[in-house]
Amino acid sequence: MNVHTIDHPLVKHKLGLLRSGGISTKHFRELANELATLLTYEATQGLELVEEPAEGWNGTPIRIEQIKGKKVTIVPILRAGLGMLDGVTTLLPSARISVVGLYRNEETLEPVPYFEKFVQDLDERLAIVIDPMLATGGSMVATLDMLKAKGCQRIKVIVLVATPEGIARVSRSHPEIELYTAAVDEGLDSNGYIVPGLGDAGDKLFGTR
Numbered sequence: 001m002n003v004h005t006i007d008h009p010l011v012k013h014k015l016g017l018l019r020s021g022g023i024s025t026k027h028f029r030e031l032a033n034e035l036a037t038l039l040t041y042e043a044t045q046g047l048e049l050v051e052e053p054a055e056g057w058n059g060t061p062i063r064i065e066q067i068k069g070k071k072v073t074i075v076p077i078l079r080a081g082l083g084m085l086d087g088v089t090t091l092l093p094s095a096r097i098s099v100v101g102l103y104r105n106e107e108t109l110e111p112v113p114y115f116e117k118f119v120q121d122l123d124e125r126l127a128i129v130i131d132p133m134l135a136t137g138g139s140m141v142a143t144l145d146m147l148k149a150k151g152c153q154r155i156k157v158i159v160l161v162a163t164p165e166g167i168a169r170v171s172r173s174h175p176e177i178e179l180y181t182a183a184v185d186e187g188l189d190s191n192g193y194i195v196p197g198l199g200d201a202g203d204k205l206f207g208t209r
């Protein structure tokens with residue numbers, strides 16, 4: 001798997017603030033969305049363009065470049081992925097949204113699926129999966145399995161923090177995936193939380209701590 005760790009100063013600065021203990025829900029939400037926008041800019045770097053005819057400001061015919069084809073579906077993994085959605089749609093305001101609901105069983109750390117709703121024509125779209133945390137990788141592998149079962153062929157993943165363990169697990173099952181992350185952290189603690197990490201991103205975004 002190709003891992004793009006975005007080391008832009010704005011990303012590092014905002015991620016540093018996001019890690020701070022005692023951060024408010026409001027600030028966590030703002031920073032998660034701002035980071036999502038910055039990572040989306042990087043993840044969309046390779047999108048294919050086509051030239052189209054248009055009329056310029058003075059009525060002259062001109063050629064403009066536009067993103068090609070059926071474009072993109074954004075795939076937030078519930079709940080925490082919703083905390084990045086506004087940040088992604090800031091740059092991709094017309095993208096269709098597919099939703100996957102998964103939670104991690106706190107004992108086994110395995111993902112438990114509870115919802116899915118995909119847009120049409122998945123085989124013609126680039127899917128951008130969003131979730132703040134790639135911990136054991138179980139939730140991401142389950143999501144990628146679901147997308148591929150529906151015919152999706154092109155998938156990118158944006159997370160805020162990843163672990164070496166999670167990257168290894170996704171790489172084993174889905175080696176062709178392009179992953180964009182603000183950081184690759186040290187690893188997992190004995191409860192499966194990322195260290196240094198962010199804590200429970202879903203709880204912080206939804207105020208359920």
Ligand SMILES: O=P(O)(O)OC[C@H]1O[C@H](OP(=O)(O)OP(=O)(O)O)[C@H](O)[C@@H]1O
Nearest residue numbers: 078079080103104135136137138139202
């Ligand atoms: O890589 P994994 O070990 O699978 O862990 C990562 C998953 O855990 C978190 O979700 P959680 O299960 O806490 O659900 P929530 O978003 O509803 O809080 C996170 O948002 C990921 O989806």
Ligand SMILES: O=c1cc[nH]c(=O)[nH]1
Nearest residue numbers: 135193194199200201
């Ligand atoms: O550190 C972690 C691991 C899984 N899910 C989270 O929200 N945080």
Ligand SMILES: [Mg+2]
Nearest residue numbers: 200201202203
């Ligand atoms: Mg959670």
